[in-house]
Amino acid sequence: MNWFKTRVSILAAIVLVAISCQHEPVEPPPGMGGNGGGGGGTDTTGPGDDPCDPDIIYFQQSVLPLLVSSCAIPGCHDAGTAQDGVVLNNYENIMETGDIDPGDLDGSDLYEVITDDDEDDRMPPADEYPPLSESEIGIIRDWILQGAQNLSCAGDCDTTNVTYALKIEPILSTNCLGCHVGSNPQGGINLQGYANASSVALFGDMLDAVQHTGTATPMPFGTDQLSQCDIDLIRIWIENGAPE
Numbered sequence: 001m002n003w004f005k006t007r008v009s010i011l012a013a014i015v016l017v018a019i020s021c022q023h024e025p026v027e028p029p030p031g032m033g034g035n036g037g038g039g040g041g042t043d044t045t046g047p048g049d050d051p052c053d054p055d056i057i058y059f060q061q062s063v064l065p066l067l068v069s070s071c072a073i074p075g076c077h078d079a080g081t082a083q084d085g086v087v088l089n090n091y092e093n094i095m096e097t098g099d100i101d102p103g104d105l106d107g108s109d110l111y112e113v114i115t116d117d118d119e120d121d122r123m124p125p126a127d128e129y130p131p132l133s134e135s136e137i138g139i140i141r142d143w144i145l146q147g148a149q150n151l152s153c154a155g156d157c158d159t160t161n162v163t164y165a166l167k168i169e170p171i172l173s174t175n176c177l178g179c180h181v182g183s184n185p186q187g188g189i190n191l192q193g194y195a196n197a198s199s200v201a202l203f204g205d206m207l208d209a210v211q212h213t214g215t216a217t218p219m220p221f222g223t224d225q226l227s228q229c230d231i232d233l234i235r236i237w238i239e240n241g242a243p244e
């Protein structure tokens, strides 16, 4: 596990998501409660800029991007559509559904619908979308079990070596690809792979969209802005000519 530990220093949550897409979900230590006992006095009572702890699922870095790009898409659970009165675009609205019971999977209908064996009851709708992956379900499960708090963490913002492969692909993969992938992406914009992403970066509205400047529709769509670090990295990458 050493290779893992050493990789979780910077942008831990993002790296964690990228890793867990390929491997098993990261399990919290048993008995992980509201406070990471002996974890150095980490404040887990509200959103903040705590350093990222690999054993904690941070709502802002891991859960929100996942729910936004899988559920809060136009026509589904974005604020504009609100299917069944359910809006999954930010912490307040997600908790407001009553479908999350902190610490209790059985009482959490949101967990129930993403894991339902019956395709007719499962979300996202089985006729149009694949089920969430094991690692994505693991993120939501662990977040609920850890108390479903609105936590945010900030690693040091490392603005060296800002290449697509090292810094940008993980940001896009966590925050954008859920909507901007495949043959019929949202807004007609595909951001998967270097060729697509760099072309939207250099010739499209990517910077204005994530900075919420200019006339571009603010991205990610209908939810909280990216962290300042992620925005800075995208800006630096584009200023440098979007290196691969």
Ligand code: HEC
Binding pocket: 068, 069, 072, 073, 074, 172, 175, 176, 177, 178, 179, 180, 186, 187, 189, 200, 204, 205, 206, 209, 210, 215, 216, 217, 219, 220, 221, 226
């Ligand atoms: C929940 C779905 C969703 C997510 C997540 C999302 N987008 Fe979008 N994106 C859209 C939709 C819908 C449009 C079309 C908006 C419109 O036409 O006004 C769009 C349009 C865009 C555009 C064109 C904007 C314009 O006005 O020209 C860019 C660039 C873009 N997205 C980049 C991103 C980036 C970068 C991310 C991640 C940081 C992201 N998107 C995340 C749904 C999403």
